[in-house]
Amino acid sequence: MNWKQSLGSFVAATALAASATGQDNWSYSGTNGPGNWGATSSVCANGSMQSPIVIEGTEPVYLNRLETNYLVSPLVMHNERRTVRFDYAPGSKMKIGTKEFELKNFHFHTPAEHRVLTTSYPMEIHFDHTAADGSLARIAVFVKEGAANIAADELWPNLPIEPDQSSRRAEIKFNARDLMPNERTFYRYMGSETTPPCTEGVNWYVFKAPIEFSSQQIAVIRGIMGENARPLQPRNNRMILDALPN
Numbered sequence: 001m002n003w004k005q006s007l008g009s010f011v012a013a014t015a016l017a018a019s020a021t022g023q024d025n026w027s028y029s030g031t032n033g034p035g036n037w038g039a040t041s042s043v044c045a046n047g048s049m050q051s052p053i054v055i056e057g058t059e060p061v062y063l064n065r066l067e068t069n070y071l072v073s074p075l076v077m078h079n080e081r082r083t084v085r086f087d088y089a090p091g092s093k094m095k096i097g098t099k100e101f102e103l104k105n106f107h108f109h110t111p112a113e114h115r116v117l118t119t120s121y122p123m124e125i126h127f128d129h130t131a132a133d134g135s136l137a138r139i140a141v142f143v144k145e146g147a148a149n150i151a152a153d154e155l156w157p158n159l160p161i162e163p164d165q166s167s168r169r170a171e172i173k174f175n176a177r178d179l180m181p182n183e184r185t186f187y188r189y190m191g192s193e194t195t196p197p198c199t200e201g202v203n204w205y206v207f208k209a210p211i212e213f214s215s216q217q218i219a220v221i222r223g224i225m226g227e228n229a230r231p232l233q234p235r236n237n238r239m240i241l242d243a244l245p246n
């Protein structure tokens, strides 16, 4: 192999390594769309506990109450091209039984990713939590079209509308709790992140009660992010628990 060939194979290998680890090389449509996310991370294609799924055939059970103790946080939003993410200041906790998870961020999907029986919502909010031992918990809150949401009214004028733009408004304080329903009954199942690398072992808590946004509020964020819902994934015999109020 002469130097040109060896340089060529080095460049090819580097490009291959970059695309294998390149988390950025995916989208919601086209050749990098969800059907080809396996090229970014094999678990997206071969995992057996992927999300989102249809919530149906649930097992009613009494589970520990889910408690959220969220603090008011400064507003730090990022336009990540595929979603708008709001990073949360440390110290806000979600507790289920004795297990505690810390809220890291919340972000938006249009339309909703999970489906409940035949009901598809126009939007879903994910609240990403991590425990001290590294385990992951996600709360999903559905949004249905209805009255304007007061909390969103506060956030929307500050949304970063340019790709990769961040919006930091330290003077605006926000509590993620204001984007959750009062009613805390939920479905629980084991799944994955819904974006590459599609990491499994995620404890999903899908709230039954939707909150309301106006059609205009939904249209504004959809206009910024575009459609960013991963298609429904095979359930593969997983249990979906229907937590009864206790």
Ligand SMILES: [Zn+2]
Residues within 6 Å of the ligand: 107, 109, 126, 194
């Ligand atoms: Zn999400």
